[in-house]
Structures are given as C-alpha cells and as structure tokens.
Amino acid sequence: xxxxxxxxxxxxxxxxxxxxxxxxxxxxxxxxxxxxxxxxxxxxxxxxxxxxxxxxxxxxxxxxxxxxxxxxxxxxxxxxxxxxxxxxxxxxxxxxxxxxxxxxxxxxxxxxxxxxxxxxxxxxxxxxxxxxxxxxxxxxxxxxxxxxxxxxxxxxxxxxxxxxxxxxxxxxxxxxxxxxxxxxxxxxxxxxxxxxxxxxxxxxxxxxxxxxxxxxxxxxxxxxxxxxxxxxxxxxxxxxxxxxxxxxxxxxxxxxxxxxxxxxxxxxxxxxxxxxxxxxxxxxxxxxxxxxxxxxxxxxxxxxxxxxxxxxxxxxxxxxxxxxxxxxxxxxxxxxxxx
Amino acid sequence: xxxxxxxxxxxxxxxxxxxxxxxxxxxxxxxxxxxxxxxxxxxxxxxxxxxxxxxxxxxxxxxxxxxxxxxxxxxxxxxxxxxxxxxxxxxxxxxxxxxxxxxxxxxxxxxxxxxxxxxxxxxx
Numbered sequence: 001x002x003x004x005x006x007x008x009x010x011x012x013x014x015x016x017x018x019x020x021x022x023x024x025x026x027x028x029x030x031x032x033x034x035x036x037x038x039x040x041x042x043x044x045x046x047x048x049x050x051x052x053x054x055x056x057x058x059x060x061x062x063x064x065x066x067x068x069x070x071x072x073x074x075x076x077x078x079x080x081x082x083x084x085x086x087x088x089x090x091x092x093x094x095x096x097x098x099x100x101x102x103x104x105x106x107x108x109x110x111x112x113x114x115x116x117x118x119x120x121x122x123x124x125x126x127x128x129x130x131x132x133x134x135x136x137x138x139x140x141x142x143x144x145x146x147x148x149x150x151x152x153x154x155x156x157x158x159x160x161x162x163x164x165x166x167x168x169x170x171x172x173x174x175x176x177x178x179x180x181x182x183x184x185x186x187x188x189x190x191x192x193x194x195x196x197x198x199x200x201x202x203x204x205x206x207x208x209x210x211x212x213x214x215x216x217x218x219x220x221x222x223x224x225x226x227x228x229x230x231x232x233x234x235x236x237x238x239x240x241x242x243x244x245x246x247x248x249x250x251x252x253x254x255x256x257x258x259x260x261x262x263x264x265x266x267x268x269x270x271x272x273x274x275x276x277x278x279x280x281x282x283x284x285x286x287x288x289x290x291x292x293x294x295x296x297x298x299x300x301x302x303x304x305x306x307x308x309x310x311x312x313x314x315x316x317x318x319x320x321x322x323x324x325x326x327x328x329x330x331x332x333x334x335x336x337x338x339x
Numbered sequence: 340x341x342x343x344x345x346x347x348x349x350x351x352x353x354x355x356x357x358x359x360x361x362x363x364x365x366x367x368x369x370x371x372x373x374x375x376x377x378x379x380x381x382x383x384x385x386x387x388x389x390x391x392x393x394x395x396x397x398x399x400x401x402x403x404x405x406x407x408x409x410x411x412x413x414x415x416x417x418x419x420x421x422x423x424x425x426x427x428x429x430x431x432x433x434x435x436x437x438x439x440x441x442x443x444x445x446x447x448x449x450x451x452x453x454x455x456x457x458x459x460x461x462x463x
Contacts, residue, residue, distance in 0.1 A: 109413055112412075
C-alpha cells in the first residue's frame, strides 16, 4: 500500500459527541495521526462526515478548551479535507475521499465558530484515551494472546513510568509512589519481577490504564487495546528504536546478565555489593545503553528512581529489555503489525 | 410497555427509571410534535455499524444547558429551538453519559409534547 493510499484509510477511535447519532468522531489515520470529523449532509452518502488530519497540539487545544472546533479544522494538516460515509465503515475502518477545493471551503461542512469542547466534555473525561489496533497474522494459540497482552501491558507500564519520571507535571506523591514500588521489590529473581509490573497500574496513579477492548480471533485478525494515546506512541517509538539497536542492546543485556551471574548477584538482596567499583560502573554503563536503545535518553532519572542503587537499576533494566524483546519477537515473527 | 419496539436487552441493565430531572431536546420549529421525539429507528433511518440497535432506538436528550450550542455543528444546523421536558418516573427509562447526553426510551403512555415546560429560541 502506498503512503497516499494509506492516508485514505482511518480507524474510528472514539465518538466524542453523540446526539441524534454520532456528531464528532476521532479517528486514527496514517501513522496513527489523529483525524477529527464532524457529521454533515452530503449527497450520495448515507451518514457522511467531513474530516481532516490534525496535529495533536491543535487537538489538545480543543480538548482543553483553548480553541474551538473551527480552529482545528482551519489548521488542518496540509489543508486537506476528506469525506467518509460512517455507514460504510467495516470493522471500524472507513475510506476517506478527498474533498475538492470548493468542498473544502464550503461553510456548510464546517463547524461554526464558538463550538468548544465544554459543550460535550466533562473535566474528568480522559480524552487521551484511544483505541490502538494491532493487526495479527499467522497461527495464534490461546496462550499466545495471553502472552502478547501481558507483554503489552508490561511495556505500557514501562512507558507510563518513563512519562511519570520525565514529566515536570508529575506530582511529588506520584514520583514517591513509583520510587517505593521500585525499591520495595526484592529483585531476587522469579516472581519479584512480576510483582513489580503486575500491580503497576493499581499502585501508581495513571490516568489511562491499559485494557483489552476486543480480540478478533482470525488470521489475519486484530487485537484492540484501549489506553493513553501518548503512551501508545511512546511504545511505537521504543519498538522502532529497539529494532535499530537490537544487536547493541542484546550485547549489553548478555554482558550484565553474565556479570550478575559471576558476581552471584542474580538472586541476592538489593543491598548486595559488586566486587569492584569498576565492574559496578561498567554494568551501569551497559544498562544505560539498553535504555538508550529503546529511546529512553534520560537513564539518570531511572537510576535516581532506584535510589541510585546500581544493582536494582541493572535488574530493572534487564527486566525492561526482556519485556520489550518479548513484544518485538511477535513483530519480527510477522505475527503482529505494530504501526 | 415502551413507545417503540426495542431490541432484546434494551434498555440496557445500567439504564435507570426517570427520576424527575429536566432535559433538553433540540427542535427545528417552535411548535414541537410527537415526531420530534422519535428515535432514528422509528424514523426508519439505517443504523451505522458503530451504534448499537438499542441506542439507535432511543431519543437523544441533554442534561446540560450548553447543549444549546450543538446547532453550531453542521448536521444539527437548523435546530434553532429547544424545549425542556420533565422526566418523571412514569416517563420512561434513561441512561446518562458523563458528557451529559441522555439516551431516553419513553413509555407508550408518555406524552413528550405535554411534558414540555416551554420552547425557547437559540440565539445565533
């Protein structure tokens, strides 16, 4: 499929406003770029919508009441507009048809000025929530779905932690909760890792916990997950980076794993020491390489969240590597299309 | 007994009986008729895949005053009036979303025009 053709398909993500039928819809388009659409009257279509690609920052302005809906359309990406017929949606995928320049300028299709999100959005509604579809192919056993979803949930937790640690908006309480969750694990192998990831979404306050929306058991089929759009985007970026750096990351992983084995630190307590400062610092350097390989450019803040304990830090990073590799394996096998 | 034939399992289990609240219905003219409260299903409109049969068979109302801004949207243009109706226990069943939208399944005995407390013009 060419880029131009890809731009002409979109997946319905969320109905933002329903009144006598859907009126405003959010969709995911090419490269998961957001599309906003309003219901209109248009000859030849049963349930027509007028739509445009939009930048996330413009959509955010609308969502947060800093701009009206007209502004979002006026700042359409590439000044291109589309129609689609909701009635023709198949499995939530719609076909976009380019509007002519006359149609694009026709006020009948545009929302009037002064329509703000406050007309339909309450403050506690999470508008970053989105549905992300992962197309699947090949043979899938029931256990594969469980494994894939578990790895995706863990990866979502990792990227949520990254967001919390990197954001200046994170409250001291949230940072303290995350810090406690990390340092209070025993990190002695086995279930101690599960005990870190599994309670993540219940112990740390994140606005959009990930959940499974639907699974279409077919080949090809799809898995739809619901979660924060920004976290999903981080996951996509991490996988792309990981693919580019997999050899370097795998080498660093093997090195740390080997050293922890030689130093008998794999199942030891977090307070255990390395045999020398040089080894300890080298392990830290290799752990930084792994984080860099998945697009985390600020390993120091992860290190800080481990109370600067290099043994905890290295074990946390090894667990991150295993989980990202787990997701990547499904992609490299051709069984999951990530983007 | 509902005013319209509803699909099985409709209204949904989380719908509640009307509780005396007031709700807004947009109108095209200052003289509402029963037809202004028909669902899309009753009007014979075909349902898109993304909407459930049950919601398609409901009448849209709003519990927030700013619903009077909805005619700024292209498909709702021309709905220049609104009425406020009182939804008493004997009116029907409703489901209220966080956004203030109400799916309303009215009982056969309910007269929405009679329940109207007045009609107002929406300032352009």
